[in-house]
Amino acid sequence: MQSNAALEYDYSVAKLFTYTTILFGFLGMLIGTLIAAQLAFPELNYLLGEYGTFSRLRPLHTNIVIYGFTLSGVWATFYYSGQRVLKVSMAESKFIMAVGKIHFWLYFVAALAAVVSLLLGFTQSKEYAQMEWPFDIVVVLIWVLWGIAMFGLIGIRREKALYISMWYYIACFLGIAMLYLFNNMSVPTYFVSGNVGNILHSVSMYSGTNDALVQWWFGHNAVAFGFTVPIVAMIYYFLPKESGQAVYSYKLSLLSFWGLMFVYLWAGSHHLLWSTVPDWMQTMGSVFSVVLILPSWGSAINMLLTMKGEWNQLTENPLIKFMVLASTFYMLSTLEGPIQAIKSVNAIAHFTDWIPGHVHDGVLGWVVFMIMAALFHMAPRMFKREIYSKKLMEAQFWLQTTAVVLYFTSMWIAGITQGMMWRAVDEYGNLMYSFIDTVTVLHPYYAIRALAGVLYLTGFLMFAYNMFKTMTSSRELSEEPQFRSPMA
Amino acid sequence: MFHWLEKNPFLFSVGVFLVIAFAGIIEILPNFAEASRPVQGLRPYTVLELAGKEIYKKDNCIACHSQLIRPFKAETDRYGQYSLSGEYAYDRPFLWGSKRTGPDLHRVGNYRTTDWHENHMWEPTSVVPGSIMPAYKHQFTNIADIETAYAEAVTVKNVFNVPYGDDIKPGKAAFEAYKPKILAEAKKIAADMKNKDVKDAVAAGKVPEVVALIAYLNSLGSDRYEAKK
Amino acid sequence: MNALVIKALAFAAILIVATLVVVKQMNIDLSDPINAITMLGAVAIAVLAFGVSAKYIAQMKTDKAQGELAEENWDGIGEYKNELPAGWAYSFLGTLIWALWYWQFGYPVNAYSQIGQWNEEVKAYNKKFEEAHKTTDKATLKEMGESIFLVQCAPCHGTTGDGLSGKAQDFTKRMTKEQILHVINNGQNQLGYPMGAMPPGMASGKDAEDIAAWIAGGMKGEQPAAFAACASCHGADGKGNNGMAPNLAEYDLTLVSHVLEHGKKGIIGRMPSFKTMITPVQEKALTEYIQSLKE
Numbered sequence A: 001m002q003s004n005a006a007l008e009y010d011y012s013v014a015k016l017f018t019y020t021t022i023l024f025g026f027l028g029m030l031i032g033t034l035i036a037a038q039l040a041f042p043e044l045n046y047l048l049g050e051y052g053t054f055s056r057l058r059p060l061h062t063n064i065v066i067y068g069f070t071l072s073g074v075w076a077t078f079y080y081s082g083q084r085v086l087k088v089s090m091a092e093s094k095f096i097m098a099v100g101k102i103h104f105w106l107y108f109v110a111a112l113a114a115v116v117s118l119l120l121g122f123t124q125s126k127e128y129a130q131m132e133w134p135f136d137i138v139v140v141l142i143w144v145l146w147g148i149a150m151f152g153l154i155g156i157r158r159e160k161a162l163y164i165s166m167w168y169y170i171a172c173f174l175g176i177a178m179l180y181l182f183n184n185m186s187v188p189t190y191f192v193s194g195n196v197g198n199i200l201h202s203v204s205m206y207s208g209t210n211d212a213l214v215q216w217w218f219g220h221n222a223v224a225f226g227f228t229v230p231i232v233a234m235i236y237y238f239l240p241k242e243s244g245q246a247v248y249s250y251k252l253s254l255l256s257f258w259g260l261m262f263v264y265l266w267a268g269s270h271h272l273l274w275s276t277v278p279d280w281m282q283t284m285g286s287v288f289s290v291v292l293i294l295p296s297w298g299s300a301i302n303m304l305l306t307m308k309g310e311w312n313q314l315t316e317n318p319l320i321k322f323m324v325l326a327s328t329f330y331m332l333s334t335l336e337g338p339i340q341a342i343k344s345v346n347a348i349a350h351f352t353d354w355i356p357g358h359v360h361d362g363v364l365g366w367v368v369f370m371i372m373a374a375l376f377h378m379a380p381r382m383f384k385r386e387i388y389s390k391k392l393m394e395a396q397f398w399l400q401t402t403a404v405v406l407y408f409t410s411m412w413i414a415g416i417t418q419g420m421m422w423r424a425v426d427e428y429g430n431l432m433y434s435f436i437d438t439v440t441v442l443h444p445y446y447a448i449r450a451l452a453g454v455l456y457l458t459g460f461l462m463f464a465y466n467m468f469k470t471m472t473s474s475r476e477l478s479e480e481p482q483f484r485s486p487m488a
Numbered sequence B: 001m002f003h004w005l006e007k008n009p010f011l012f013s014v015g016v017f018l019v020i021a022f023a024g025i026i027e028i029l030p031n032f033a034e035a036s037r038p039v040q041g042l043r044p045y046t047v048l049e050l051a052g053k054e055i056y057k058k059d060n061c062i063a064c065h066s067q068l069i070r071p072f073k074a075e076t077d078r079y080g081q082y083s084l085s086g087e088y089a090y091d092r093p094f095l096w097g098s099k100r101t102g103p104d105l106h107r108v109g110n111y112r113t114t115d116w117h118e119n120h121m122w123e124p125t126s127v128v129p130g131s132i133m134p135a136y137k138h139q140f141t142n143i144a145d146i147e148t149a150y151a152e153a154v155t156v157k158n159v160f161n162v163p164y165g166d167d168i169k170p171g172k173a174a175f176e177a178y179k180p181k182i183l184a185e186a187k188k189i190a191a192d193m194k195n196k197d198v199k200d201a202v203a204a205g206k207v208p209e210v211v212a213l214i215a216y217l218n219s220l221g222s223d224r225y226e227a228k229k
Numbered sequence C: 001m002n003a004l005v006i007k008a009l010a011f012a013a014i015l016i017v018a019t020l021v022v023v024k025q026m027n028i029d030l031s032d033p034i035n036a037i038t039m040l041g042a043v044a045i046a047v048l049a050f051g052v053s054a055k056y057i058a059q060m061k062t063d064k065a066q067g068e069l070a071e072e073n074w075d076g077i078g079e080y081k082n083e084l085p086a087g088w089a090y091s092f093l094g095t096l097i098w099a100l101w102y103w104q105f106g107y108p109v110n111a112y113s114q115i116g117q118w119n120e121e122v123k124a125y126n127k128k129f130e131e132a133h134k135t136t137d138k139a140t141l142k143e144m145g146e147s148i149f150l151v152q153c154a155p156c157h158g159t160t161g162d163g164l165s166g167k168a169q170d171f172t173k174r175m176t177k178e179q180i181l182h183v184i185n186n187g188q189n190q191l192g193y194p195m196g197a198m199p200p201g202m203a204s205g206k207d208a209e210d211i212a213a214w215i216a217g218g219m220k221g222e223q224p225a226a227f228a229a230c231a232s233c234h235g236a237d238g239k240g241n242n243g244m245a246p247n248l249a250e251y252d253l254t255l256v257s258h259v260l261e262h263g264k265k266g267i268i269g270r271m272p273s274f275k276t277m278i279t280p281v282q283e284k285a286l287t288e289y290i291q292s293l294k295e
């Protein structure tokens, strides 16, 4: 085994993506908090005229947190840990370095333009694929650039075997590439109609039920390859690295990975249960969703077992706390999802707040926790300073944990209640509740969720501040810490 | 065990790709031809309705409204007949939605009317106390982009063989020639409305967003079956 | 059991109890199979997710890392060659078996039809409520009517049936003077009564005013002489001549069912037809309820 210290890694691209992770994270969650508040207090819809309604802001929230925050986080961690597990520095290839930088800047400019276009109402209206066709083309370009950077680094690697994290980054790359392309296929109307109308407008290549199938084949797997696979990549690197513990079981890693790859794509039709897609396809969606529990839990359990015997670290290092809790929230959402995918349960759960509840177990408890922990871990190594404040991090941890619990418990109760109220009949067999009855009853839960948003956002601001101070004014380090991140 | 594969990034990537592409091929492809066939008697959206659908997309009603009635008694009692695949044949994109913060709208044309929508879009709480739906007052003054809607009709006709008449054809001139038909339809909607700005705009040959949107909402339901007429 | 696991299960229990309390407050019938399975699912999620993760976290305190390390090492990260955790492996097997069952017997891929199931559901429903729907007792009908009204009609007519200050028919009265004048002046032909159309101009000027005022006032006091023109169709008492023309005195079953069948466009606005959504029993119930709204 060679010494790691010999190699100087270059973090310039990782740093750039770190900044946008924080920027888009704040923006996305600010809007999330606002739309949460709007459902509890509808007057808040009119802060920004037609651009401020819940409906206009909701896709802005989802797009910014997914394509802004999460993707930035994925790339920040990739450009950081990729070099390290492949044992090769970006600085070794001018070409890869240049591709990395273009990757970032193209991404950043496109992201800002996309935010504006969505605010103006240019949308394909397919969830998580809203951006109109010119943006889709840029997205493809950005993706290709990332591919070149990643496979370029792999090409010149010193470490023969790919580490687990790399498996997942590669899968993320391939999965999104395939799915994004198919789902966004559309025909721009301007060209076909002989230059009539708006040039941004397009119609989907598929119609009706087919469009739905392609959309949720994509949508479900956007979750899989955006919110799951690259986050698993992160935890496999950052948890063992921060704790200094060896990964519990190679076999478990292997089975979980290939299990996940094989099963995930089949489950997409659980978004279309009781719809007009054929019955057999729906059943496949339910079946594979349940089978998916164990490959998902496999990674989480592998990580929790990696920390066997390390209770001290858990209590003393808030960074470990974040990652351990992230694993458990991952377990929660990957059990909740499959159970919601059972046809009888979905009859209640679909269309209700129980789904956003499930979503945010995953994104707030798993995705954001993991990304923040990763950036915290990277900061002392990238900026050569110790983390500014451990106390602040501890406080942030408890604040945000409270927020996630409030979010998912309130939406859990709200969703189940609403779903059952929609079905309820009175003693004569007539519907018991008018639709509006099932809306007003949710007010307290919406208010609690809005409060959760405020708490979580506050926590994120604490994170941003802590990072900012770490970059600018924390105590400098003379040498890179091997495992545990130093913090004041 | 699999270690050799992890040392060969190329084969590894091919392996991952095959494993993930497999499901799509088996699950998605077989159904494709069948699911795009329209049910008997279904007519395509009129250009005005298409313009309304664009408002529906732009103001993103799909954030709160579904258009998919599931086959449960409770649901068919509330919204009417469960949805059929062939009813969506002209829906590009599909607008089923995934969240019902408000009620399903797939057949809302059957049980709500122009004047009700006018009141409701202007101020939802004026008809449904306790509603948390935003008011969409700007739709009463913003002008709908019927030109782009026309372009959409041309596109789906030429590319996907949607059965529109011969008067839907490419080019700005063709659009101008077609425009009176759109306006005539808009006038019918405006006649059932009270808002002065809207009536004035339509009289002046413009189509406020809300008029197009209401045309679209009214089309959701049995209005699109020729059999009914 | 470990303290952490107990805490986790306690949290799960609180969540489930809270859910049950809220749901019960809304009079939800938990014996409905869909509701029951959903609650079971919720219990499974809470207990397993919190319980199992707490079990593993607790091991951090009690257990020790051990095993044979692989030769490889990435950026200082090692890897044990440990076996699969048995619980995980058996559960995986368990879900596979469940999957086969669901696939072959739960919702057999080659036999199950959701539309078929809907037909069954409707049949079962009809059987269950057949008795309730035979009712003719006025009080029951009114109660039944109220809940139908709140679901189907209240969005236009308001929860109190007052027409939301002029946005739809106000059921506390029969018709307003303007509505009646509108019909007299324009005639009307949309409700499908045996008489067919009512022609415009059956009365005019002051006569029309008087008739309209009298009908709108609840037909109290002396009948205007000009009402004779109306009586030929609507009956001397204005009650519709046994269903030949609309009852102008009150909302009777004939009127309600004609309106529900055909919808109505009047001076206030347009009401859609509810032909496909309202059953005959429900029509009776709605009539009973609407009549009860009279001031």
Ligand code: HEM
Residues within 6 Å of the ligand: A127, A219, A223, A227, A228, A267, A270, A271, A289, A290, A292, A293, A296, A330, A333, A334, A335, A336, A337, A338, A340, A341, A346, A349, A350, A351, A355, A358, A359, A361, A362, A363, A366, A367, B098
């Ligand atoms: C075993 C893994 C999982 C399964 C089987 C699963 C299953 C489901 C199901 C059944 C739905 C609801 C569909 C509906 O009725 O509308 C859903 C929605 C969703 N889940 Fe999961 N889930 C899993 C893991 C996750 C994770 C880890 C995340 C995020 C970190 C996540 C994010 C989402 C999102 C964003 C939606 C909403 C999609 C929409 O817009 O409708 N899921 N999932």
Ligand code: HEM
Residues within 6 Å of the ligand: A028, A029, A030, A032, A033, A034, A035, A036, A037, A058, A061, A062, A065, A066, A069, A070, A353, A355, A356, A359, A360, A363, A364, A367, A368, A449, A450, A452, A453, A454, A456, A457, B063, B098, B099, B101
């Ligand atoms: C302060 C934190 C946040 C708050 C208060 C918040 C709030 C919300 C609200 C109110 C909705 C709409 C739910 C509805 O329509 O009923 C939503 C949707 C969504 N949010 Fe967030 N959010 C937050 C953070 C995030 C983050 C960090 C992510 C991803 C990384 C995320 C991903 C999503 C997704 C995917 C949806 C769509 C879910 C669906 O369609 O089912 N959110 N969020």
Ligand SMILES: [Ca+2]
Residues within 6 Å of the ligand: A124, A129, A130, A131, A132, A133, A136, A184
């Ligand atoms: Ca797109």
Ligand SMILES: [Ca+2]
Residues within 6 Å of the ligand: A127, B097, B098, B099
């Ligand atoms: Ca959704």
Ligand SMILES: [Cu+2]
Residues within 6 Å of the ligand: A219, A220, A221, A223, A267, A268, A270, A271
């Ligand atoms: Cu999914």
